[in-house]
Amino acid sequence: MHDDRERQAAVKQAGWCCSWAIVFGSFAACCAVGLIVCGVVITKPVVETKSLEFQETTCTTNQSYLTGRNIGCGCGKNCQSNYPCLRMTVTYVVNNATIDGVLFDTEQRLNNNGGSAENEQCVTAPCQRDAGQNSRDVLNFNDTYAPGTSYTCLYHPDRPGNVVLTRLFTWDAMFHSMLWTSIFTFIFAVLFFYCLYKCREAKNKVASIPVTIPPRAPGAQPGYFLPQPPAYSEGGQSMGMQPPPQNIYSNDTKTGYSNYNYN
Structure with missing residues (x-):
C-alpha cells in the first residue's frame, strides 16, 4: 500500500x-x-540609421513635388495598396553654413528609401487599404510642410544630406x-x-517503484466437488457407462404378482 x-x-x-x-x-x-x-x-532602424546620433536644427522646405511613382505596400493580411511618392527637399543652417538635404518623416523611412533613386525618395509612406485615402494623406502632409515652412528637424553630422522630421524611437524605447x-x-x-x-x-x-500485483482468488479445494468416475474397461478398451440391470422378478404394482411366466 x-x-x-x-x-x-x-x-x-x-x-x-x-x-x-x-x-x-x-x-x-x-x-x-x-x-x-x-x-x-x-x-x-535605430542602429542602421544611427538615429540616436541625429542632432536638432531648424529646417525650411525648399521644394516638394510628386515624383510620378506609385509605391506598392502591404496594408495587412491579404491586403495590397499603394501611395504616391512625394519628394521634399529642405535647407538648414549648421555653424553658419547652409546645407541642402532630403526630408524623411522618420528614421525608418530614411532607412528604407534614403539610398533609393530620387523618384523613390518618399518623404512619407501612408499605407491604408483605400489607395485614395493614401493620396489624401500625402497631400495633407505636403500642405503641412509646404515650401517656405520652417520646423524642427534632425540631421546627422556624417550624412548631412538626409534629414529626419521626427525620431520614431528613442534610446529609452x-x-x-x-x-x-x-x-x-x-x-x-x-x-x-x-x-x-x-x-x-x-x-x-x-x-x-515496483507495481504491486494483487493476490489471486483462492482456487477450489479438494473435496468440494466429486471427481468424475473412471470409465470401465474391458480387454484394454474403454467402455461407456452401462444401464443398470433390470429386475425380471419385479412385482406388478397393480396385481402384486410376479411378471415371470412359468410356462
Whole structure:
C-alpha cells in the first residue's frame, strides 16, 4: 500500500511538472518572438540609421513635388495598396553654413528609401487599404510642410544630406523593449527547463517503484466437488457407462404378482 501511494504521488507530480513545462515553454517562445520583433522593428532602424546620433536644427522646405511613382505596400493580411511618392527637399543652417538635404518623416523611412533613386525618395509612406485615402494623406502632409515652412528637424553630422522630421524611437524605447523581452525570455526559459527536469525526475521515480500485483482468488479445494468416475474397461478398451440391470422378478404394482411366466 505504501508503494502504491508513493507511485500515485509521483504520477501526479509528473503530470503537474509536464503541464507547467508546456506553459512556461509557450511563454518563453512568445517572449523570444517579441524580442525578435523588437530587434527588427526598433533596434535595426535605430542602429542602421544611427538615429540616436541625429542632432536638432531648424529646417525650411525648399521644394516638394510628386515624383510620378506609385509605391506598392502591404496594408495587412491579404491586403495590397499603394501611395504616391512625394519628394521634399529642405535647407538648414549648421555653424553658419547652409546645407541642402532630403526630408524623411522618420528614421525608418530614411532607412528604407534614403539610398533609393530620387523618384523613390518618399518623404512619407501612408499605407491604408483605400489607395485614395493614401493620396489624401500625402497631400495633407505636403500642405503641412509646404515650401517656405520652417520646423524642427534632425540631421546627422556624417550624412548631412538626409534629414529626419521626427525620431520614431528613442534610446529609452530601444533599451526597454530589448531589456524586458530579454529578461522575460530568460526567466521563462529557466522555468521551462526546471519543470522539464522535475518532470523527467518524477517519471524516473514512477518507473523505479515496483507495481504491486494483487493476490489471486483462492482456487477450489479438494473435496468440494466429486471427481468424475473412471470409465470401465474391458480387454484394454474403454467402455461407456452401462444401464443398470433390470429386475425380471419385479412385482406388478397393480396385481402384486410376479411378471415371470412359468410356462
